[in-house]
Amino acid sequence: MAAIALTGLTKDYPGGVRALDGLELDVADGEFFALLGPSGCGKTTILRTIAGLEEATAGTVVIGGDDVTRLPPGRRDVAMVFQDYALFPHMTVTDNVAYPLRIRKVPTAERRGRAAETAGQLGLTKQLDRRPGQLSGGQQQRVALARAMACHPRVFLFDEPLSNLDARMRLEARTFLKRLQRELAVTTVFVTHDQAEALALADRIAVLSDGRVRQVGTPTEVFRRPANTFVASFIGSTPMNLLPGTVTAGARVLVGDAALPAPVGEIAPGTPVVYGIRPEYLRLTPTAGEDTVTGEITVVENLGSTQLLTLEGPAGTVQVVVPEDSEAAPGAPLHVVPRADRALLYRPDGDGELLTNCPTPGGAAPGA
Amino acid sequence: MSPRELLGRVGRYTLLSLVLAFFALPLLWLATAPFDRTPEIAASWPEFTLDNVRELLDNENALRSLRNSVLLAGGTCALVVTLSALAAYALSRVRLPGRDGLLYALLLLSSIVTGTAAMVPLFNLAYELDLIDSRLGVILVLTGGLLPSAIFILKDFTDATPVSYEESARVFGASPLQIVRHLVVPLIRPGLATIGVWSVAQVWGNFLIPFLLLRSPEKSPAAVVMYTFYTEGGQPDLALISTFSLLYSLPVVLMFLFVSSRYGFRFHGGIKR
Numbered sequence: 119m120a121a122i123a124l125t126g127l128t129k130d131y132p133g134g135v136r137a138l139d140g141l142e143l144d145v146a147d148g149e150f151f152a153l154l155g156p157s158g159c160g161k162t163t164i165l166r167t168i169a170g171l172e173e174a175t176a177g178t179v180v181i182g183g184d185d186v187t188r189l190p191p192g193r194r195d196v197a198m199v200f201q202d203y204a205l206f207p208h209m210t211v212t213d214n215v216a217y218p219l220r221i222r223k224v225p226t227a228e229r230r231g232r233a234a235e236t237a238g239q240l241g242l243t244k245q246l247d248r249r250p251g252q253l254s255g256g257q258q259q260r261v262a263l264a265r266a267m268a269c270h271p272r273v274f275l276f277d278e279p280l281s282n283l284d285a286r287m288r289l290e291a292r293t294f295l296k297r298l299q300r301e302l303a304v305t306t307v308f309v310t311h312d313q314a315e316a317l318a319l320a321d322r323i324a325v326l327s328d329g330r331v332r333q334v335g336t337p338t339e340v341f342r343r344p345a346n347t348f349v350a351s352f353i354g355s356t357p358m359n360l361l362p363g364t365v366t367a368g369a370r371v372l373v374g375d376a377a378l379p380a381p382v383g384e385i386a387p388g389t390p391v392v393y394g395i396r397p398e399y400l401r402l403t404p405t406a407g408e409d410t411v412t413g414e415i416t417v418v419e420n421l422g423s424t425q426l427l428t429l430e431g432p433a434g435t436v437q438v439v440v441p442e443d444s445e446a447a448p449g450a451p452l453h454v455v456p457r458a459d460r461a462l463l464y465r466p467d468g469d470g471e472l473l474t475n476c477p478t479p480g481g482a483a484p485g486a
Numbered sequence: 487m488s489p490r491e492l493l494g495r496v497g498r499y500t501l502l503s504l505v506l507a508f509f510a511l512p513l514l515w516l517a518t519a520p521f522d523r524t525p526e527i528a529a530s531w532p533e534f535t536l537d538n539v540r541e542l543l544d545n546e547n548a549l550r551s552l553r554n555s556v557l558l559a560g561g562t563c564a565l566v567v568t569l570s571a572l573a574a575y576a577l578s579r580v581r582l583p584g585r586d587g588l589l590y591a592l593l594l595l596s597s598i599v600t601g602t603a604a605m606v607p608l609f610n611l612a613y614e615l616d617l618i619d620s621r622l623g624v625i626l627v628l629t630g631g632l633l634p635s636a637i638f639i640l641k642d643f644t645d646a647t648p649v650s651y652e653e654s655a656r657v658f659g660a661s662p663l664q665i666v667r668h669l670v671v672p673l674i675r676p677g678l679a680t681i682g683v684w685s686v687a688q689v690w691g692n693f694l695i696p697f698l699l700l701r702s703p704e705k706s707p708a709a710v711v712m713y714t715f716y717t718e719g720g721q722p723d724l725a726l727i728s729t730f731s732l733l734y735s736l737p738v739v740l741m742f743l744f745v746s747s748r749y750g751f752r753f754h755g756g757i758k759r
Binding site: 169170171190191192193194196197198200201202204206207208217218220221222269 | 648650651653654655656657658659660661664668669672673
């Protein structure tokens with residue numbers, strides 16, 4: 119059991135590419151922690167630096183109070199599950215799972231017993247004598263997990279653990295992984311580019327871009343209150359609508375021709391802002407009003423139980439999630455009302471930070 | 487089947503049979519002549535006898551030369567397989583400027599090293615190094631000539647081994663040597679088997695290098711000794727030559743069959759998972 123602390127972590131690759139830039143990150147003991155970001159944001163580099171496969175250019179990696187920055191990977195007491203699982207194709211499941219123990223010179227009989235036991239916990243008893251090539255994707259993933267568990271590490275590191283599974287298996291494996299992590303209570307860091315996976319699995323999420331942490335928080339915090347426009351557009355199955363507007367009197371924001379209620383707080387009227395509202399928090403209304411966004415439907419996407427409509431209007435392009443039974447057709451005009459207590463205001467320049475005097479959504483919103 | 491198709495098929499098989507016969511007839515000679523009382527240069531129905539074999543077994547030069555061949559082939563094979571495996575692994579893992587160029591240059595030059603063009607300098611070099619009439623000298627020269635191609639073939643195998651296997655083992659604490667032993671060698675085993683058999687066959691059939699570098703007949707391998715089988719009259723001793731040829735080719739064929747059935751031959755990498 120161990121907490122992880124990354125301090126001032128910098129990683130320069132030969133050729134002048136800076137993958138990480140003075141990164142600060144703390145992972146609590148026993149936490150299920152997600153590193154989330156688009157490809158090339160440095161999330162895998164962080165994981166590999168914790169594992170010791172990459173050496174940090176500057177900064178320290180501390181695991182369970184021990185500075186491991188300069189230790190080779192094998193002496194950090196971590197286990198890593200690779201994206202392709204990296205199961206050794208010429209070994210049986212038992213030998214794969216027992217491999218870490220073989221390196222630690224555990225006698226053959228004992229390590230076989232322990233491997234069988236661990237594999238049994240993950241429901242692999244029938245597959246013990248098979249080779250990885252004879253297993254399904256889900257079974258291979260469980261073998262990789264069993265191998266990581268077999269050496270009882272202080273930290274698990276998962277690199278895109280679910281990305282090699284098909285869509286249905288992925289949901290199953292997600293639930294399985296979460297339960298397993300709860301039971302083992304081993305500090306776990308995993309990398310993903312899938313925001314839904316991060317929201318579903320993690321206790322806390324670090325959203326990254328360009329080697330920097332853009333926000334760290336629980337899934338609820340990151341979803342409800344993205345700290346900047348990058349996080350706002352990255353998190354959520356459909357990206358948040360980010361509409362340029364101006365604060366006007368009466369705690370409203372003028373977006374196009376609509377004056378929308380918003381948590382304006384202390385912001386002076388006339389200040390340009392970005393008005394953020396998720397497509398799920400826009401509601402259809404039959405009549406146009408002062409606080410409705412109006413537009414013409416250009417695209418209808420069926421999402422099963424809901425529909426995603428794209429509107430073009432004076433406010434710009436707005437996406438709305440509506441119930442499945444709404445009779446929306448391209449070309450028809452549409453009026454939608456935002457839920458005022460879910461609206462967020464961002465700075466239009468710089469990193470697009472959340473304007474600090476916004477109250478926490480979900481509480482009493484003054485603009486509502 | 488239309489007559490036209492039938493005709494085409496007949497023509498195809500006739501052509502195939504002719505080609506096959508062209509390659510098979512010399513082998514037929516190898517099968518009949520050793521057991522013929524009066525072997526000739528053409529294949530003929532033998533008057534069966536085992537006298538030739540007896541004569542061969544009495545010829546101490548012949549059997550000793552086979553032992554020499556085994557020593558030379560075994561030594562070269564061991565060196566080539568070990569060195570090329572290490573070199574191929576390093577070349578596919580370490581970033582080296584101009585790596586591919588280096589490899590192609592080596593490949594090109596290797597045909598010169600064991601070829602006739604470099605014979606004089608090679609002989610001089612061996613002379614200066616006091617490696618004339620030494621089996622080690624022959625082994626080293628042959629190894630040098632075979633290594634580039636061996637590295638080239640094996641690098642394809644090591645390239646095809648995912649790096650994540652090694653990284654995974656490193657995280658579990660495996661040392662580089664353990665990684666090579668536990669992962670790399672088993673994964674490129676078909677490649678190693680191919681290189682091994684190929685180098686044995688190359689050495690087994692090589693005449694020029696041992697002929698030039700070895701002086702004493704006691705150290706000469708089979709390929710060189712065969713060259714000395716003449717009758718007192720100065721005619722090629724066909725009985726001895728044919729019987730010895732058969733004996734000489736058997737080990738390579740057997741090795742080929744054994745390794746092929748055990749490991750399978752492949753000249754390309756790729757992991758079957």
